[in-house]
Amino acid sequence: MVGPARPQFVLFGSSIVQLSFSHGGWGAILSNLYARKVLDQVFPKDAAVQPSLVIVYFGGNDSMGPHPSGLGPHVPLSEFIENMRKIASHIQSLSDSTRIIVLSCPPVNEATIIANKRDGIHLSAEGSKIVAEEILKVLREADWKPSLHWKSMPTEFAEDSPSDLVAADGKTTLNPSEWTFYRDSHWNSL
Numbered sequence: 182m183v184g185p186a187r188p189q190f191v192l193f194g195s196s197i198v199q200l201s202f203s204h205g206g207w208g209a210i211l212s213n214l215y216a217r218k219v220l221d222q223v224f225p226k227d228a229a230v231q232p233s234l235v236i237v238y239f240g241g242n243d244s245m246g247p248h249p250s251g252l253g254p255h256v257p258l259s260e261f262i263e264n265m266r267k268i269a270s271h272i273q274s275l276s277d278s279t280r281i282i283v284l285s286c287p288p289v290n291e292a293t294i295i296a297n298k299r300d301g302i303h304l305s306a307e308g309s310k311i312v313a314e315e316i317l318k319v320l321r322e323a324d325w326k327p328s329l330h331w332k333s334m335p336t337e338f339a340e341d342s343p344s345d346l347v348a349a350d351g352k353t354t355l356n357p358s359e360w361t362f363y364r365d366s367h368w369n370s371l
Contacts, residue, residue, distance in 0.1 A: 199357065224275060231276040234329050236316060237268055238284040280329060282319055284312065317371040 201208030224232070242254035243261050256264070265283065272281050320330040327333070336358045345354035 199360070224272060226271075226275060228275075231279050233278065234280045234282070234320075235272050236282045236284065237265075237272070238312075239265065239268075240286040244286050280323070280325055282316060284316075313368075314371055317368075321371070 202212070203209070224235070240261065243256040245253065245255050247253065247255040269281060269283060272279060317330070320328075321332075323329070339356065339358045341354060341356050343354060345356045347353075348355050
């Protein structure tokens with residue numbers, strides 16, 4: 182491997198971990214805090230384990246109009262296209278089983294921007310739902326082996342156990358592995 186390995190954080194546990202990414206939970210907070218905190222290389226080609234799925238989403242800042250001072254995040258279209266081509270090619274070369282979804286900014290529609298973005302660039306909760314729905318649609322419809330759609334993946338610890346929570350009847354147990362009460366119910370249909 183070239184350079185130091187990228188640290189991997191694993192959240193392993195029961196429903197306390199399962200729920201940690203919901204509604205601003207501690208997993209979501211840590212994920213946010215560690216975003217963009219990478220060492221040397223994000224995707225080294227010689228890593229022992231390669232990602233199954235990489236979702237690439239650039240362009241919000243890049244597509245902003247150039248500032249008269251020459252400062253700011255604007256990237257000329259030809260440069261942006263070449264950058265995206267390099268990123269996609271690198272990720273595709275990682276492994277035959279690494280899948281990639283490339284997202285980009287939608288065409289400018291002022292009403293949509295106001296409704297779905299907090300500051301004109303970053304997605305609001307409603308905008309995030311739209312993006313997540315479209316990603317789930319691609320994952321559901323993709324003919325990938327194995328499927329990466331969340332409903333096709335086995336649930337860890339799905340088997341009932343006498344060590345699960347005791348149900349209200351006092352005679353059976355409740356397995357929290359498939360709980361969705363904390364989740365917006367419309368995700369279950371996607």
